[in-house]
Amino acid sequence: MRKVLGITLGIMTALGGFVDLGQIVFTMQAGAVFGYNLLWAIVLGTAAIIVYMEMCGRVAVVSQEPVFAVVRTRLGFPFGLVTLIASNLLNMITCAAELGGIAIILHLLTGWPEKLLLLASTFLLVILILLLKFQWIERSFGLAGLLMVVFAVSAVVLHPNWNELAHGLLPKPGGSDAKQGLRYAYFAVGIFSALLMEYEVHFYSSGAIEEDWTAKDLGENFLVAAFGSVLGALITMALLVLGVLVFLPRGIFPDALSTTALAGAFPFRQKGLLLALLGMLATLCGAAIETGLSGAYNVCQFFNLAWGKNQPPRSVPIYTAMWIGMFVLALITAFIAGRPLQLVNISIIFGMVVMPFTYYPILRVAADKNVMGKHVNSRLDTIVGSVFLFLITLAAIAAIPLMILSHSGTP
Amino acid sequence: MRMGCKSASFILFLLALLASCVRQKTITREELASKIKSAISVAAESELFIRYVHEGRSTRHYAEEHVTYLQQLTEDDVKELDQWEAEPGIEDTMHEYRVQLVALREALSHVQAAIGEDAELAAIMHRLTNIRGRLQLANAGQ
Numbered sequence: 001m002r003k004v005l006g007i008t009l010g011i012m013t014a015l016g017g018f019v020d021l022g023q024i025v026f027t028m029q030a031g032a033v034f035g036y037n038l039l040w041a042i043v044l045g046t047a048a049i050i051v052y053m054e055m056c057g058r059v060a061v062v063s064q065e066p067v068f069a070v071v072r073t074r075l076g077f078p079f080g081l082v083t084l085i086a087s088n089l090l091n092m093i094t095c096a097a098e099l100g101g102i103a104i105i106l107h108l109l110t111g112w113p114e115k116l117l118l119l120a121s122t123f124l125l126v127i128l129i130l131l132l133k134f135q136w137i138e139r140s141f142g143l144a145g146l147l148m149v150v151f152a153v154s155a156v157v158l159h160p161n162w163n164e165l166a167h168g169l170l171p172k173p174g175g176s177d178a179k180q181g182l183r184y185a186y187f188a189v190g191i192f193s194a195l196l197m198e199y200e201v202h203f204y205s206s207g208a209i210e211e212d213w214t215a216k217d218l219g220e221n222f223l224v225a226a227f228g229s230v231l232g233a234l235i236t237m238a239l240l241v242l243g244v245l246v247f248l249p250r251g252i253f254p255d256a257l258s259t260t261a262l263a264g265a266f267p268f269r270q271k272g273l274l275l276a277l278l279g280m281l282a283t284l285c286g287a288a289i290e291t292g293l294s295g296a297y298n299v300c301q302f303f304n305l306a307w308g309k310n311q312p313p314r315s316v317p318i319y320t321a322m323w324i325g326m327f328v329l330a331l332i333t334a335f336i337a338g339r340p341l342q343l344v345n346i347s348i349i350f351g352m353v354v355m356p357f358t359y360y361p362i363l364r365v366a367a368d369k370n371v372m373g374k375h376v377n378s379r380l381d382t383i384v385g386s387v388f389l390f391l392i393t394l395a396a397i398a399a400i401p402l403m404i405l406s407h408s409g410t411p
Numbered sequence: 412m413r414m415g416c417k418s419a420s421f422i423l424f425l426l427a428l429l430a431s432c433v434r435q436k437t438i439t440r441e442e443l444a445s446k447i448k449s450a451i452s453v454a455a456e457s458e459l460f461i462r463y464v465h466e467g468r469s470t471r472h473y474a475e476e477h478v479t480y481l482q483q484l485t486e487d488d489v490k491e492l493d494q495w496e497a498e499p500g501i502e503d504t505m506h507e508y509r510v511q512l513v514a515l516r517e518a519l520s521h522v523q524a525a526i527g528e529d530a531e532l533a534a535i536m537h538r539l540t541n542i543r544g545r546l547q548l549a550n551a552g553q
Contacts, residue, residue: 111472250459253452255484258477262460269468277473411448 009211010228012142012286013053013204018232019148019239020094020287021101021257022344023194024280027236028254028263029409030187031243034175036161036168039237041188043169045195046233048388052196052359053204053225055366055377055385060205061213061221062375067205067362068301074361083357084302090354091199091291091298092326094347096333098288099125100340104257105281109274115335122331125288126324134210134309141286142228147279150272151264152238158245158267165241179406186406189395190345193352195236196392201358202294206301210310218375242266253411257341292330296322345408352399355392363389438495438505447508447550450488454515454543457481458536461522465532478522485516507549511542518542 030038060066065073068087072080102125103118110117129137174188175181204225213221242263247254254260257280264276293309300307300319307319337343363385367377377385438446460481464474489512497505518538525531 108473108476109470111476246459247456250455251448251451252456252459253449254456255449255452256477256480258473258480259456261473262463262477265468266463270470273468273470273473407445411445411452 007224007227008139008142009204009207010053010224010226011231012138012145012228013200013207013290014049014228014232015142015145015148015235015283015286018195018229018236019145019283020194020197020344021097021284021340022094022348023191023236024239024260024283025254025257025341026187026190026194026345026348027239028243028247028260030191031240032247032253033409033411034184034187035244035248036164036241037172037174038184038187038191039165039168039240040171041191042195042233042236042240044171044391045192046229048192048391049196049200050222050226050229051381051384051388052201052362053229054222055381056201056205056362057208057213057221057225058218058375059362059365059372060208061215061218062373063365063371064209065365066209066297066301067202067358068298069304070361070365071358072302074364075357079357080302083354084298086350086354087198087202087358088295088298088326090347090351091202091295092329093333093343094197094199094351095288095291095295095326095330096337097340097344097347098284098291099327099330100334100337100343101257101284102281102288103334104340105261105277105284108258108261109277109281118331118334122327125285125292126327129289129293129309129323130313134207137289137309138207141282141289144282145279145286147275148235148283150268150275150279151242152235154264154267154272154276155238155241155245158242160241160245182402182406183409185398186402186409189352189399189402190348190409191236192391192395193355193399194348195233196355196359197348197351198355198358199291199294201362202297203290206294206297206307210308215375239263255341288327288330292326293323295326296320349399349403352392352396354396356389356396359389359392436495437498438501439498440501443497443501443505443508444550446488447504447546450485450508450512450515451543451546451550453481453484454539454546457515457519457522458539458543461532461536461539464526465529465536471526474526475523478519482516482519485512485519488512489516504549504552507545511546511549515539515542 056067059070068084071083075083099118099122102121103114106112106117106121107114132140174184243254246263246266254263261273261276261280265273296319297307299322305318306316308316313320334340365371367382369376460477463469492509492512518535521535525535
């Protein structure tokens with residue numbers, strides 16, 4: 001039973017990471033503009049995150065070093081510190097966006113004032129994190145996030161063109177002219193980036209240590225990473241397909257979170273709409289928790305301080321103060337910024353720029369026989385990891401110019 | 412005196428900078444096309460949404476709050492309009508865009524009160540279809 005429930009770490013990591021506020025809107029926009037043509041970016045990103053999630057889980061278990069301990073030892077203190085600051089800034093911005101998204105969903109469900117809901121939901125999340133053990137956080141939000149399956153059911157019920165869908169799985173150049181070509185590249189990089197958001201590996205590797213995984217659990221590590229990621233990928237694909245089926249024929253560019261709920265519930269009546277909203281609420285809560293906790297994990301691991309959600313708060317005071325501080329800063333940012341979607345778009349694109357500095361140290365340690373012993377990367381692991389690192393670096397270089405040239409993908 | 416000249420030049424520079432900020436921005440043909448496409452998208456989404464509400468498939472809260480978001484999107488675009496002037500050759504399209512955007516805002520402002528009233532929702536949907544058609548014509552005529 002414990003092993004079965006262990007899968008929820010992968011599910012929560014992937015659903016909170018893949019199917020967060022940015023991905024929900026961004027992927028539907030991609031489908032609404034380019035049809036099935038960008039499905040391949042989801043496949044590519046999913047393969048990359050499975051490879052790296054497994055690798056960082058293995059590194060965490062074998063060397064007892066989660067991601068930011070590895071970043072410090074492999075990049076050195078000064079460069080590692082810059083990576084830490086950038087990563088935590090992005091975590092905080094993403095957390096702010098998710099909190100804003102949660103308030104929007106609650107507003108759509110209750111009609112109560114959005115600002116009040118922003119404040120109340122953040123307070124409630126902090127209380128829940130304080131009260132619940134790590135395992136119960138991951139189980140509750142991981143399993144609740146499965147309500148997002150309603151989007152996949154909607155996509156199937158609306159009868160996608162399976163032949164075109166299958167063609168979309170193969171990478172191809174897109175865009176009818178130079179401008180559309182830039183937009184296509186922007187969406188491809190954005191989808192790839194959103195699937196690889198750093199906080200997923202921060203959270204996953206820390207979770208492996210929180211759950212006391214040992215070398216005996218390494219067999220399940222791959223299954224947990226793969227199962228959660230494939231599930232997240234299927235729901236992400238469903239979002240894109242809904243963009244194709246609901247918005248593309250009508251010339252709609254979905255630009256609001258509430259619009260995406262409409263697509264999820266499109267073939268159904270009120271209960272479908274409620275399920276779609278609740279599913280989105282669960283994944284947004286999961287993403288907010290992942291980003292908030294990741295901020296605290298990163299700092300403590302980088303400076304070698306005591307950390308752990310399962311420890312009494314008084315024995316890990318800096319860790320506890322850090323994650324509460326992350327939520328407070330995120331709440332203030334959400335209040336000031338106002339528009340969660342703009343925040344999350346910033347975090348996706350700028351997150352891409354930081355990504356190579358997170359994934360490169362993981363690859364190096366996983367391939368280091370002195371650290372990993374018999375659990376070192378196989379030659380194939382290292383080759384595949386290197387190919388993905390090359391693609392991540394390429395996307396990192398292209399991300400900001402593409403954002404500027406394509407006007408953030410707007411019509 | 413030398414310092415006074417410098418200070419005056421600096422103040423003049425700041426005033427010129429401020430004036431350039433306050434001055435209306437010139438919108439290009441391409442930017443206008445992008446804005447019109449966004450307005451067409453909001454009009455089409457509003458039609459889809461009203462049909463959904465009309466068929467009784469939405470919850471009351473969702474219907475009321477989603478239309479507020481759509482109104483807000485349109486309101487922001489209307490406010491932005493005041494800061495623009497059209498580049499030569501697209502003044503007519505710009506005028507038509509302005510007229511239809513205001514009409515879109517006006518139509519959306521009646522949706523909340525019309526929820527549950529089939530005839531009124533149908534009338535608003537008809538207006539939205541007209542607005543979308545006119546925006547599409549304006550875009551095609553550029």
